[in-house]
Amino acid sequence: MNLPDEWTSPEKQPYKDHGNMRSWLLDKECNDQYSVISDGGETTAILLNSKTEASVVEERKRWTETYIRWSPLGTYLVTFHQKGIALWGGENFQQIRRFAHPGVQLIDVSPCERYIVTFSPLHDPRDEFQAIIIWDIKTGAKKRGFSCDNASNWPVFKWSHDGKFFARMSEDTLSIYETPSFGLLEKKSLKIVGIREFCWSPASNILSYWTPEEKENPARVTLIAIPSRKEVRVKNLFNVADCKLHWQKQGHYMCCKVDRLSKSKKNQFTNFEIFRMQEKQIPVDSIEVKEVIVAFAWEPTGNKFAILHGESPRISVSFYNIKPKGKVELIKTLERRTANSIFWSPAGQFVVLAGLRSMNGVFEFIDTGNDTITMMNATEHFMATDVEWDSTGRYVITGVSWWSHKVDNAYWVWSFQGKLLQKCDRERFCQALWRPRPPTPLNEEKIKEIKKNMKTYNKMFELQDAKRKSKASKELIERRQQQMNDFLEVLERLKKRYKTEKETRMQLRGGLDTDEIEHDEENDEEEVVEFFIGEESAEVDEFDHE
Structure with missing residues (x-):
């Protein structure tokens, strides 16, 4: 009702150039940036990581x-x-x-x-x-x-992988909106009685949700395609206490963690229902674990997943591999671990088992390559509260946040193999976050070609490392030489001052020239000082005369 009768075009806004918004990706050494909040939240810094020491890119108070x-x-x-x-x-x-x-x-x-x-x-x-x-x-x-x-x-609101849709769950309703109109898809919500949880595939516009058992109807896990709303797979479940949905980052698999009750409803066990999204008709594999589940995590790029199960101090970690068009195989179980969290490298293969907070910051760095489990290092960062992988999978940050623990606040930088590279103590350290990278423009074939020719690249990298070390040595020598030159300069200045003050010294000493007094070395007496170090006793055989 308040719209004007005549339309007037909006004023043209001047273009504002913000520069290269991805300039951090142009670093010649391919170093990543990360943010650090310290001083109890008063100071925020952006740092550029390196093998030796991070350099400050930007630092501001009360940012x-x-x-x-x-x-x-x-x-x-x-x-x-x-x-x-x-x-x-x-x-x-x-x-x-x-x-x-x-x-x-x-x-x-x-x-x-x-x-x-x-x-x-x-x-x-x-x-x-x-x-x-x-x-x-x-x-x-x-x-x-x-x-x-x-x-x-x-x-x-949860977003689809391409940002074209976002969805919201309410009681017995799932509302899906589309962009850029921001209206309801097909102008109506989905009526889903009892819906408990939903999530999007990270790689396609497929949405998964589950509903509990009701009267004689079983619990259901449903996958629907958007925008058609067509059901692409349904899995019925029985004796369900709770469910959790976990998508693999590439969208190749979805796991439904199902907590089930026995027929007597006294004992509880867990089933993992694995949906193979890339295979025809989406087959589902089932794995049963009769222990308490502490944590579950997918390998972001690959076919493996890890499960922490059991109760302290008998917590175990099991690694599984999904064979294409085959079974889900147990690779290995490591028993009696001090861990309550699993952190996979974003590049896959490597994983950190972490015992955070109450488990005093115990870490195990594990290599799962070639379907073998190899322990690379076992270490600790006492009272660690956080673990952060960089987006390339080369480095790991562990931290003791002031927000969670008021003493020993610091963050440490590790290599993916568990080698400690840096200890960074910052007053009342709060948070460290790696800056994400956009997806690589390389396709899978190009990546395979690079891995195949890795020996050639290794020689180039070794040469660069040698140059970097020689450069560091050269800088160290130059710095020491400069320090020596500064020292000699000060020494020469003091010698000149010493000579100019000679007459003043002689006047203070009654005309005696003490500078020319020669030390009589012949009258030097040598003094010997003995110290008691210790005493040892040993039994000697009386027949052992020799």
Whole structure:
């Protein structure tokens, strides 16, 4: 009703050049960046990692009021403020855009980095659709607001892998929205009685969800294709207490962890239902474990997964391999481990078993290559609370966060083999996060070709390492030479001063020239000082005269 009769075109905004938004990828040594919050949250720094010592790229006081986040592809750094959030990027981390949402506490960025979702419990009661707001990152425009009473299960909205769809679950309802219209898909929600959990495939627009048993109807795990809403696979389950859905990062497999009750409903055991997404008709394999499950984790790029099971101090870790068009095979079980978390390398093959917090920071670095389990190193970072792999799988950061533990706050940098490279002590260290990298432009064939010719590249890398070491040695020699030159310069200056003050010394000493007194070496007396070191006693055989 308030629309004007005549349309006027909006004013043209001047173009603002933010520079190269992916400049950090141009580092010749292919070093990664990571962020560090210290001083109890007062200081935020961006550092460039290296084998020897990290260098500061940018450091600012009160850059954020709570914590920070990187966008999924590493393009933006998100900081939190009382009035909203700010996005930073480019070579010098200049401010890209601000989003006004007072009291913002949580954010989520779409996988395509086109949209950002913010949540604030301080929304205006006059406008109930302000608790969650979805923004367009490039334009800064508000796309849509939603009501939300509780964000304990964040993110409330889950995005498809390409950012074309996002979905929200409510009681007996699954609402799927599409972009860029931000309206309901086909203008209606899906009615799913009892829906408990849902998640998207990381590689395709397939959505999975599960519903519990109701009366004589079994529990169901369902996979549906979007936007057609066609069911592509359904699995019925019985005697179900709870389910958890876990997608492998490449989208090749989905695991449904099913906690089941025995027929007497006194004992509980766990089944892992493995959906093979790339095979015809999506076959499902089942593995039964009759122990308490502590943790489950997929190998991000590969066919393996790991399970922590049992109760302390008898926790075991089992590694499984999914054979193409074959069975799921147990590779090996390692018993009596001090671990409560599993962290796979983003590149696969290598895994860190971590005993965090109450387990005092015990770590095991394991190689799972060639279907063999090899222990590379067992070590500890006392009271460690966090583990972070870099996106290339070369380095691992372990940290003791001031937010969780008030003493021994520091972060350590390790190689993927478990070799300690750096100990970084920062006052009241809080958080360290690696900057993500976008997907590699290389296809699988090119990657296989590089691995095949790795010996050729190894020679080149060894030569570069030798040059780097010689350069470091040269810099050390030059620094020491400069220190020697500075010392000789000071020494020469003091000698000149000593000579100019000779007359003053003679006047103070009654005309005696003490500079010319020669030391009488003949009258030197040698003094010998003896120290008692210790005493030993031994029995000697009286017949052993020799």
